Amino acid sequence: MTEAAALRNRAEALAAPLPVLLAEAEHLASTVLLGEHGRRRAGLGDQFWQYRPATASDEARSIDWRRSARSDSHFVREKEWQAAQSVQLWVDDAASMRFTGDRNRPTKGARARLLAMALSVLLIRGGERVGLFDEELRPGRGELQLLRLAEVLSRPEAAADYGAPEARGMLHHSRAAFLSDFLGDPAPVEAQLTKAADRGVRGALLMVLDPQEEEFPFDGRTIFESMTGAVRHETLKARDLRSRYLERLAQRKARLQDLARLTGWQASVHHTGEPPLPALLWLYRALERRR
């Protein structure tokens, strides 16, 4: 529990300077629970949003007569759509996330969890509902949810080499964020994203990479092993592989971008060597600014 507390502490610290995250409510249909912030579009809500000229399809009772009286045409008074958004997170906990190229750098997994937790803190403070793609941690709100999140995220990692998102309880029209290195098989990611697109889920993909993975600073005869040792590749001149590795990495990134573009998601890369704040900002904005 101390670890969970520590994680939370650090996350709190990270989240502290940020304004309250107000996730924009895009749809209301399925996530009917209204949040405290508007969605910057007309819809169900309390606060005035705009007047618009009435059309034939508008019911007579919807006309704001007060406004209409001030001019010749009829206006309808629209209110801002205010809804609490559900945000579901997937933080890759596979063995590959345990990697760090430097003792002084956090592992990718740690950075991903930190980011996820900070995001959760922000979102929950903004009145959103945050959960994991997990049955036991449905999106919820409140401090307690943060504690639960921290606890679940601090669990021991899985044994698999590479993680695959398992969005089982994906809510329609909710938001989602996938934090992973995306070095494994891209097919599950693709499947989940497609599924998400089908369900109207938007979100962000954050690729968390160690600088070594980005630079491939190796040379000489090397046997590369995955974190569990299940996958290995031997080369006599690692340096010669660099360009092709980088090319493949770029391909992988491009593929993620493509995927994100197709499904209406956003994708970005975060290196553990960099401070986490820009990544958190990006995540925050990616979940917020969708119009």
Next chain:
Amino acid sequence: MWVLGPIGFTAPTLLLGLLALPVLWLILRAVPPAPIRRRFPGVALLLGLKDEDHQTDRTPWWLLLLRMAAVAAAITGFAGPVLNPVPERLGEGPLLVLVDGTWADARDWPRRVARIEELIGEAGRAGRPVALVALTDLPASDLPFQAADAWARRLPALEPKAWEPDPAALAAWATGLGGDFETFWLSDGLARESRAELLEALLVRGPVTAFESPRAVLALRPARFEEGEVRLTALRAVPAEAAQVEVAAFGLDPSGIERQLATAFLRFESGATEAEVALSLPPELRNRVTRFALTGQRSAGAVTLTDDSLKRREVALIAGQGERERLRLLSPLHYLEQALEPTAELIHGTLEDILLANPDVIVLADVARLTAAEAEGIQAWAEAGGLLVRFAGHRLAASDVSRDDEDPLMPVRLRAGGRSVGGAMSWGEPKTLRPFPEGSPFHGLQVPEEVTVTAQVMAQPDPTLAERVIATLADGTPLVTRKALGEGQVVLFHVTANAEWSTLPLSGLFVQMLERLAISTRPAEPEATDLAGTVWQAEEVLDGFGNVREAGTLAGVAGERLAEGRPGADMPPGLYAGEDRRIAVNAIGAETVLAPAAWPAAVTVEGIAVAEETDLKPVFLTLALMLLFLDVLASLALAGRLRGPRQGLAALLVLLLLTPRGAEAQTADDFAIAATTEVVLAHVLTGDPTVDGVAEAGLRGLSELLFQRTAVEPALPMAVNLETDELAFFPFLYWPVTADQPTPSPEAYAKLNRYLRSGGMILFDTRDANLGGFGQATPNGRKLQALAAPLDVPPLETVPPDHVLTRTFYLLQDFPGRFASREIWVEAAPPDAEQVEGMPFRNLNDNVTPVVIGGNDWAAAWALDERGVPMFPVGRGFAGERQREIAYRFGINLVMHVLTGNYKSDQVHVPALLDRLGQ
């Protein structure tokens, strides 16, 4: 020594190094330092990526294999591999190496010596004393045991003898053996009675190992002369499968050089040990045969010398009475012919011709007068060993020959007239013969009662008469007299050779007397009694290998020993000359039978073949070096450093390594193939590049024209170097003459003459008809004369208007080239060539003229460049082109003439042929 199959190793421990090869394999792979293990999640992206320069980084397997092979070869090489290592033979105590040393050993004597050398060497290494004894050359004293080296030094002097061991001497030697020793017996493989006894004696002393060669022993019995044929019998020891051996007869040719005169094949039937062949030789040839030998057999047993028994003497018969027609029975030669025909070769003819034939005997029947030249010739011939036999007769009796002075060609002086006894006009009875006295060649012949003499010529009583008489009549008057004349002798029968004066020619005694005089062939084998008391001197002897050698100063052999027949050290096989004849002693007698030696079970029999111990070390080391060299090249190539000049150099080196020898033969073959695949015109290289180029271009142009216009489709012309190239492939040679070309060598001239004789044609072109007519002294003309002098050129004439050259393809009368001289020389027509009435031309030579000589520079007129445009101008304007056209037509006619001969000339016969066909 460690032996593995046929290969042994002198330093086998070094082979353990081969165990290091797998380790070396790992090292030689040239793998970088041990790999770093890295945990790296990005490995998923690496999967499937291959190292780009995998090929160089990891040594390719074939290069690795090359290096391994090199190292393996080096290791194996240093381990001292030896092919067919000689196994060590264990044994102790003194060693006796016994060689039969007979003619049968000679067939593989070097191998035997090698085997002995090896056995002695082994014994030497084991420190055993060795004695080497040849049974045909037994040591006088006890076994000569000595150190092995001493024997090894003397080994080259060991030779097989042409005879077999003397059984008696062998037995005596065998009983005298003492001490214990081991015996290695190198047997010749023939059964011999003396062998068993000796073997018994040796087995008492110690173990015996026999060595025998599997190679067949072949021998040749002496040639027999039967029914006009020479019969030869070959023997073999082991009745094996059917086989065929060749027998060759050797003898002197007329110029005195020994040659192979005849060959025949002897066929052994399967399971037979004897093979016979009858050789029918012309007497001329047969008399020259000195020996028969089985070809490919190097032993005295395979050679049989021939002696007089095979010879038939050549007897020249000359009668005095010209060519008058007479009754046959009265012919002075009839009875001689009858008597001699079966046993001698008779020669008829004029005395001059006969003397040239150098007969053994000349019989002059009643020849009185000889011209001085004839007499001189006969005397010279007789003094060189000829036997002159004269018969008396009317002419001799009537002549003055040897009347007052003894004629050199008469044994005695004759009294005038002779005498007649028992005739119608005389008193007394016809005389009979007195028995032949001792010392007479006729001694021992029975004198028949019925032989009577009615007339004879009488000898003058001279002091020498008594010793010259070899037969007398009952009253003591000489009937046959003889005197020596140089090497030869003169014999006079005082009666006629026909039955006119005596009945002697009618009796069998006549034949016997002729035989005794060695006029006719004697019986083959002399009787022992004949030989008793005589001494024979060896003229030629055979050594063990069957080579005939001069006998030198060998001691004479007693006739008794000769009659015994078995050759030995005291009587080596050879040709023995006695007083009046020669007898051959051969290693193989007429009754000899060969049988393989049988060894008891106590004797180990081994093969004689010494597998040659071959040191393979150099081979392996060279192989290793070559592999390393290849490795260097291959490594450089792999590293990409084999570029530019280095590449060329390396390719050159590899080529040098791989180039098989004998490339020259290849080119000669290529030349022959190129020249014979199609018709090829050729020109002789003069050494002047311009002239050669023009000649080549000219022939190319001519070839093209031939191709266009005729059925002759020549390939590109070829240049011919007279010294090196074969000429026989070319139907036609164009020979431009330059003033300074080298004169061909005598060999080249021989080749040229052969070429001309076998139907080739050379077109000599002095290319100077513009300077002066042919035959005038231009430099080229003089050179042509010098060049052609050694050639076999027939008489020449300028081309007659009806020469076949004028009509082989085109009808021509001019033969211009670049110049238009009309003087073209060809082989002259035979002087008797007559023009037949109604024929347009004479029936001329039946051959292709071997040379055509002119100076019109035809090649220049024919020459076409690569585009088919004439290279040189000819004449002027249209007339010049016409001249070129005629020049081409001449060339076509010439080639047609070469290829078809006088085919067009044969048209003279067309009317006759049509007539014969009834048209």
